[in-house]
Amino acid sequence: MSDKMRLIPFEKMLTWIPKELETKGSIFGVNKDKFYYNETGKTITLFNEKLTSPIGPAAGPNSQLAQNIVCAYLTGSRFIELKTVQVIDGEDITVAKPCINAQDEGYNVEWSTELKVSEAFDEYVKAWFLLHVLMKELKFSSERDFMFNMSVGYNLSGIKSAKIDTYIEGMRDASSTKIWKECEETLLSHMDMFSEFKKQDLDKISHTICRSITISTMHGCPASDIEGIATYFLKEKGLYTYIKMNPTLLGEKFVRETLNTMGYDYISLNGEHFTNDLQYLDGVNMLRRLKTLAKKLNLEIGVKLTNTLPAKITNNELPGEEMYMSGRALYALSISLASKLAREFDGDLQISYSGGADFFNVDKILATGINPITFATSILKPGGYARITQMAKKVEKYLDNEFSGIDIKMLENLAKQALTDKHYRKELRLVRSRKLDSKFPIYDCAIAPCSIGCPINQQIPQYVALVGEKKYDEAFSVIAIDNALPAITGTICNHDCQTKCTRIDYDESVSIRELKKIAVLNAQDKFTENIKPSDIRTGKKVVVIGAGPAGISTAIFLRRNGVDVTVKDKRRSALGIVAHVIPGFRISPEMIKKDFEMAKKQGVKFEFCVDENFSLDKLKKEYDYVVLATGAWKPGRNPLSDSDNKAIDALSFLEEYNNQKGNVSLGKNVCVIGGGDVAMDTVRAAKKTTGVEKASIIYRRTKQYMPAEKVEIELAISEGVLLRELLSPISIKDGLLSCEKMILGDMDNSGRRAPVGTGEIIMIDADTVIIATGDNIDSDLLRKNKIELNIKKFAIVKETLETNIVDVYVVGDLRKGPATIVKAIADAKIVAKDILIKEGLSSDFRMVNSCVDEKMLYNKKGILKDPKSDEKEAKRCLSCNSICELCVDVCPNRANVVVKVEGDLVSTHQIIHLDALCNECGNCAIFCPHDGKPYRDKVTVFLSKEDFDTSENKGFFIEDIEKGICLVRNEEDNIISYTLGQDTAISKEMVSMIQTSINNYDYIL
Missing domain, CATH: 3.50.50.60 (FAD/NAD(P)-binding domain)
Incomplete structure (x- = not known):
């Protein structure tokens, strides 16, 4: 397996696209139902160019290759920020792999394109032509409705080098470049392929690919250098210019406090960046001077907010010592910086916004007057490019205008709201990983993680769908197959299933337990009535x-x-x-x-x-x-020393509370030690007891790390329970509980930050102490x-x-x-x-077949739950046991492909991996529910014998497609020369994959 990508020739792409669209109804895996059409007739103007959408991919994985840009455009991106180029390129760049981890907040250890600058240029030109063709052929627009924005770095000498200068000049006028002529000639020779794209449309394609540029500088770059680069682009190149700015401008104290407030206290910052990076006042003064210069030149200078935030690698998120954070954890910081800068310039500042932008805030950001908006982490998650379509539709109402300033007050309010918006706080997704222990199968890998994650493997998608259709009797019958206590688990199950739900990586888990309860309330009594005891079938x-x-x-x-x-x-x-x-x-x-x-x-x-x-x-x-x-x-270990018999066991207390109907004597102040569900039951019961004025939870970590259900914690707080965090109880004496104050250290084996003692002791009033730390x-x-x-x-x-x-x-x-x-x-x-x-008896733990509407399931991909929607909960289920394909969704390069196979396989939907398009970023491995890596473990198609020979992946290289001659590395890692139709050691499943690829997917070979 090589992490070097093989670029798709323009002619190959030109023939691939229509064939896939005709036979599969998709382009590079993007289903045509996700294509975005702006039917409002509205546009937004940026740098005197009209766009039918003000959003698109940020410079990064989703804008590196031509096919990535095509997918972004198809789904609604009209502002394409091309991946950054720099003088060090190609094999001279060392990128540790895997390089992306978008499990929650995003992390990466890459910086610029992994291609040579000349290759990157070729990819962008190919994409430029393809978008013009698709725009006409798919009837997106009669005139160009998109723009490209180039991104370069990292210092002035590199930017002025012949390599980068050639790139910039080519982007300003590509007409004399080799790739331009190749694309032009290829299109001319294939005009008969098109019904809408004509010769005159080809002639109208602008030679100017980019009229704007974004400056990406390395951390520690002096203000004078940044200003020099911006001045160079404005004066010498005549380009509309954005300067990428970092969250470090806000200062380490503000950044640390904000991350802590949002629940990201485990992110470890590097103080050097806050000292060495551009300082806020220097940045403001620089922008004032540059705005004056830009105005004289009839150009615009603006800022790109924000660059990623450097963080130390402390929990093996990625290889190396430092990574760059992005995504939802960055939102509160980026929008705060936007607000601060907007006020400095009385709203007269062009801002290209990126930090943490997604479906839940894109419209709010645009409403302030900020545009364009780009995103990276959001579209690296399940749903992938299809997420863009929903965003594009959501922001249509903000079109039909050009920049006229930022609403400072609205932006300030948005920055304040960010601190409490649940979509950006850590507690929305406390699940460390959705991965299962299941071994990754090379074939038939689709599973429902909820069902596998459930200890009794309930057939969750099946009964959820039935509840959604109000077929409660049928739903309950499915539940009862595996669950002997449906009413109890429908009420108080800790729902492990919901911690594995794919929707967690969209918005929030499907409320599986509540749907079970609906079935229970509507069907269990009838089910019980109709039970006829089974005949005794054994004498034992x-x-x-x-x-x-x-x-x-x-x-x-x-x-x-x-x-x-x-x-x-x-x-x-x-x-x-x-x-x-x-x-x-x-x-x-x-x-x-x-x-x-x-x-x-x-x-x-x-x-x-x-x-x-x-x-x-x-x-x-x-x-x-x-x-x-x-x-x-039996009562568990009492963590207190010198107890004066006031410490009681939680189970004993709760049993007495139930028997006495709450009529127990506890005194005025009650402290419950523990952080689980039993502790929450105990403290809530204590708070409801007559005479109790204060009921407190004593916990040595913070609320974020409590094992209790989130809803139980919130209920306790809402009922007046005091949450006393970071306290480790020591002893109780004379009505006082002594505790040591703790701080949180590094992550431990439980995936939580370990409590570390400070030596500081505090005393808490406690007439009664109840121990809820587990029984024996x-x-x-x-x-x-x-x-x-x-x-x-x-x-x-x-x-x-x-x-x-x-x-x-x-x-x-x-x-x-x-x-x-x-x-x-x-x-x-x-x-x-x-x-x-x-006893030789059969059991009725049987599987229920799912009947699913594939079109409906594919339509759900990329659709996040609108908080204003009244969508029924059951409809949010993605039926992952029928269609998973997460590895396809999240691959920016389209290296994982769904093929529909006939033959000796359980499912017709199988995944093949295209070695040539993969750079081993690792993103598919993050989201695959199995304990495996699709880019290594799925059947792989190789485009060259060299790549086949240097890989360990199971798969095949087709030596002669007409004769069906292949080299195959089979499931046992044996290399076999194989010709279709012959009897060999090749498995029937592998034969089906090869046969299907040759017969129905020749365009990817």
Whole structure:
């Protein structure tokens, strides 16, 4: 695999585009339904040129190659900021790979084009011609409706070098260049291909590709050098000029405080840049002088806001020591700088805006008078170029004008709003990674991450779609296949599924749990009514000790498949912690009852108020299988020293709170130690208790790192709970809780910043302290019954959760300590399946087929949720199990391609990788839900034997397309000479991929 891109010749592109459009309805993978047409007739004027949209890709990955620019144009970009060129180019540039990480806020370690300057020039000229052709042929506009803006760096001597000067002069007038003539002649010889693009249209293509330029200088470049470069472009080249400015102009204190406020406190800054980069007053004075000069020359000088923010690499985001941050974390900084500069110039300052621009703010920025707007990180995320179409449509109402100044007040308000806008705060996406542990398959890789991320692998896209269609009975039937406690999990599940939802990388996760609850409320009672207990299909009997979520789930799964099951519990009723501990304000008794009634209707037998000191020897005389599910009820470690018996266990408190209907005595001040869901239940219950004036959460990290559900934290705060962050409790004495103040250090293995003690002690009033840091299991009871334990005093179990004692299993919290309800159900599934297999019984954990409308799913790509929309939640689901193709979406170069295959493959939709177009930026690997890298792990097409020989990718190189002769590196890494139709060691799947590529996708070969 080579990270060197092979450029597509102009003639090849010219034949590729119409063939793909005709046969696949797309161009470079952009579906024609995403093509942008401005039907308003409105334009916006910039530098005396009319544009039908004021947006486009920023200088970066999406404007480096001709095909990238074509894709951007097709979807609505009309201002194309070409990728930066500099005197050091081609193989002289060392870019660490991977070089892009757009998982949340964006990071990169690249700076300018990876091509030679001459190659970059050729790509831009090719794109210039192609856009003119497409504009006419696709009837986007009768006259040119787009413009190119070149970007150069990084110092005056480099810019004046022969190489860069030739580039700039070529962009000012390309008519005498070799590539211009090649494109012109190629078009002339292929005029018969077009129905709308005529010879006169070719003649009208302007030789001037760029009349404007953006200056990109390196960090530390002196103000005098920047001013010298700008003066040179204005006076010597006659170019409208933008100067890229950095967020460092705001000062380190402002930048640090803003990032901390927004939740990006983990981003590590390099103080040297704030000292050595252009200073704010120097920048303002420089702009004043340049504006005077530009006015004399009848030109414009403006600023590009902002460049990326340098940050230290501390968490292996990318290789190296320093990276450049972009995306939503940059928005509050960039818009603040825009506001500050606009006020300096009374609104009379041209601003080309980029920092953190996306669907959620593009219209607000334009409304202030700022234009054009470019973006990079947003279109590197799922949806890719298709995101631009939605943005272009959104900003149409701001067309039909030219720059007349910036509304200073509106911009100031926008800068203030940025600090609280949820779309740019870290807490919108606290998920560290959506990656799964699943091995990346070379074929049939589409999966629903929500389903795989769910411990019980619920068929989520299937039931979500059914709920969206109001087919509640069918939806509930799908849910009940894998979920024995749908009402409980529809109310209080920690929804692991939602942390894997692809929509997280668009806007927010689909509200999967709420959709399940809708099905429960509309269909569960009817479902339960219609249950007919299965006939007993085996003479063997099962006893489950513990009627909590794990125990009841095991019983339901077994009983519905024909096994006789009895559940015994020491309490007076079922469902353990859910029923006896979790407060009623979190889950109502009615919802708990729904699941218990379903278990009874299945034929599960229950015995309550049973002594929990079981004897396995006695149980095994009466039952063939024993499932232990007694939970984790023993108080955990008390983190306090010198306790005066005022510290109580959270579960004990909550059980008493429920039994006494809240009538407990706690005093005026209550402190709850912990940050999980139990802690939130506890502190909310304490706050509702008569006599309590202050209820506080004591947590050693910050709110951002609390494991509790975000909604539970917000509910607690809204009810008056005090959140005391960065405090580590030490002891309680005389009604005072002493705590050490903490600070956050580097990231630890949990993906959170580790708390570090400061030595400073503070005292907090505390009549009662409640410990909510986790409870323990009764390991003594396991040991007494001769169950082998590990060093942590948990039962040693097989993959089937069977202990060292044959046919005795451990499930739920008893297995490894406190866990989630859905993980308890997952344990139940494992044990039930094992017992059913032992008994030779089949289970009904069956898959439900999805019937999807492919056109509808493709239309959803790139569409972010408009906060003003009343779109139904179920409609937001992307049905990733049917169509994923994230690697295709996020590749700026179009190196990953969907091919529709017939033959020996499960899915007709397969991905092939085009080696020639890939520079190993790594972006597809970031968003692929599997533990793999599409650019390395998918079937790869090579355009040269040299690239095939130097790669390790599985794939093929076609030596003779007419005869079907190929070199293939197969799944076992063997290299085989293969001719289509012959019997060889090539797998049927690989044959299908080769055959399909030759027969239906020859234009990419």
